[in-house]
Amino acid sequence: MNDDELMAAVRDAFEILDPVPADVLAAARASIAWRTPAAALAEPAHDRGGHAAGVRGGPARTLTFVCPGSTVEIEVAREGRYREITGRLMPSAAALVQVRHRDLPPGGISARAEPAGLFCLPRVPAGLVSLVFRLDDGASIVTSWVRL
Structure with missing residues (x-):
């Protein structure tokens, strides 16, 4: 043998x-399917507030991710077993924003960031989440995975 x-x-x-x-x-x-090889990785820089169990309208959690040349700021509000993510991309840019989550198919939840860089992603399941930003100029930014 x-x-x-x-x-x-x-x-x-x-x-x-x-x-x-x-x-x-x-x-x-x-x-x-979640791979985005050419994307810039935005690492967590700040994680503030909202760690205590709250109710709808309770304290929100604010996270900041940074990579060379870009910053992503998000605010996460609890809505029962879901989360609503609102945020902005800096410098301002229009982009397709997609949520990566193990319980969602690729592109399962997505929204457009307006030219000012603002976006809103409702009804995101709790758990490990990463965001993918596909900018209109062809560049991509991916945030690190974070538990929401």
Whole structure:
């Protein structure tokens, strides 16, 4: 038995005895669809307020993400099990804004940022979220994943 045959036998044993859960495989496949290789990564710079459990209209959480040449500021308001994200892109630019979330298909929730850079994304499920900004000039910005 050579190395390739041994590895195939081990792989077969794991597939029978300890298969990868279907939801893990689905998440892995979906993550490939979320790739935006040429995008600039906007890292968290500030995270203020709203960490305490609140009710609709309660304290909002404000986050700031920065990357070279751009800043994204968002405010997250709780609406039951959903979140409403309002924000702005600086410098001001028109863009398509898309929400990445494991329970949403790619582009499942999206909105247009107006030329002043302002946008609103209603009914975003709670959990890990990342935003993708596809600017009209062809550039892209992606925020880090953050739990909302």
